[in-house]
Amino acid sequence: MLDARRWRWPAIATFLTVALAASAYGSWRASGRSLAEQPPPPPVPVETARVVRRDVQVHLTGIGTVTPFNTVTVRSRVDGELQQVLFREGQDIRKGDLIAVIDPRLFQATLDQAKAKLAQDEASLANARLNLGRDTKLGKDAFASQQMIDNESSSVDQFVAQIAQDRAMIDNAQTQLSYTHITSPIDGRAGIRLVDQGNIVHAADAGGLVVINQIHPISVISTLPQTDVPAIRAALAAGKVQALATSHEDGSTLDVGSVELIDNQIDPQSGTVRLKSVFPNRNDALWPGQFVDVQTLVATLSHVLTVPSDAVQRGPDGPYVYVVADADTVAAAPVKVGQIADHVAVIEDGLAEGQQVVVRGQYRLAPGARVAPSTPAAPAGS
Structure with a gap:
């Protein structure tokens, strides 16, 4: 009995081993067929x-601030009542x-007084010359002393000097009177009125009557890194340098002008240099204080x-x-950009004209990957 059991168990074990091997082989064959x-x-x-x-145009881009080409704070140069305001706020001037009038009556009276003084002294000079001529003739016949002649000659010289002073006083009075009629010193646009009609204004007032800004043309002060100075200087030396003002918000073109100058020093704090560009601003697209x-x-x-920059x-x-x-x-092609x-x-190196490059979807790619190209996109800016 024991001998029968001894021989039965090895037979069972052998059978199970063969069955497991056959099962494993079948699974492997099935897996291979699935992968294939x-x-x-x-x-x-x-x-x-x-x-x-x-x-390809090479541009250097910097942030700039729009500034008036000229700006003037119009002030009164004499004291008096502001009788008339002859401009509208926001008006092109x-x-x-003529934009304002100061009460001229006091200055007109001063001018009239100076003219009257001139007439008086001219009459006195004429009389002094008559006396000098008469006494000179009498002196030849010993009827007038030399002292009298000298006194008359001195009087003539004094009146000549007085008349010169009178004429200077008239010029001054005329100038002061002209200051009562205030005119614009530049072409520009009037801002908000700072003083109302009827107020007393003074030459020492700091605020002035109105600020006039010249905005046709208009300036933009921008900054660029100091490393760009050689390129800008070379461009300016070659001729007129185009400047393009674009919106800081959406990138749209606002105006086309030219670079006027590079500042005469670099800011040591920021390492930047300032540029002044001038734009015609015919459509008022640029406004003082605006960032562009x-x-x-x-x-x-x-x-x-060239390729679209998104391809790189x-x-x-x-x-x-x-x-x-x-x-x-x-295939991944190394390039020199x-x-x-x-x-x-x-x-500059790595590609040939006419080759097709990927500009969208490359983040899902690896060298050798199959792709389904769409209709080629036109290069940006073409």
């Missing part, structure tokens, strides 16, 4: 663009326009290879782009 029958992953949808040659972006055109690169990726070994091959697979302006990247 699994379809490849679908291609990644991407948007592409062609590498093209084009001219031409140089020489100023794009300064410093160079134009001719017939260079950054990797541990430097910039690269995904290039689409004929089989709709992608030059200027990037207006969403366009200049490619």
Whole structure:
């Protein structure tokens, strides 16, 4: 009995081992067939663009503040009552326009008094000259002493000097009278009226009557890093430098002008330099105190290879782009990138004209991945 059991258990164990091996082999065959029958992953949808040659404008962009081309605080140069205000707030004013009148009566009286004094002294001079001439003749016949002649000559000289003083007083009085009629010293736009009609104004008043800002043309003071100074100087030396004022909010173009000058020093605190640009501002798109972006055109690169800047990726070994091959697979191509302006990247090395590069969807790609390119997008700014 014991011998029968001894032989039965090895037989059972052998049978179970063979059964398990057969089961495992069957599972492996089934798994292999499943993997072989699994379809490849679908291609990644991407948007592409062609590498093209084009001219690229190189701009330096800085933040600027709009300032009046000229600004004047109109003040009274004499004391008196403000009798008339002849401008409207917000009115465009031409140089020489009469904008206010100070009570002129006191100044007119002073002028009349100076003129009367001149007439009086001119009459006295005429009489002194007659006396001098008469006494000179009498002196020849010894009927007048030399002292009398000398006194008459001195009187003539005194009246001549007095008349010169009178004429100076008249000029001063006329000038003071002219100050009662206040005219605009520049072309510009009037601001808010600071003094109302009927008030007494003084030459020493700090506030003035109104501020006039010249806004046609208008200026923009912008800043750029000091490292950009050589490029700006070179551009200015070559001729007129275009400046483009764009909205700080949506990037829309507000006006096109030119760079007037570079400031004569660099700010040591910020390491920036100020530029003054001038714009015609015919449509009043620029307003004093407004913040804008100023794009300064410093160079134009001719017939260079370009791609949309979105195509350029950054990797541990430097910039690269995904290039689409004929089989709709992608390869990572290292590139040397030059200027990037207006969403366009200049490619100095690594690509050829006409190649197709990925500009959207590259974050789902790896070298060798299959892609489904969409209609090529036009290069930005074309």
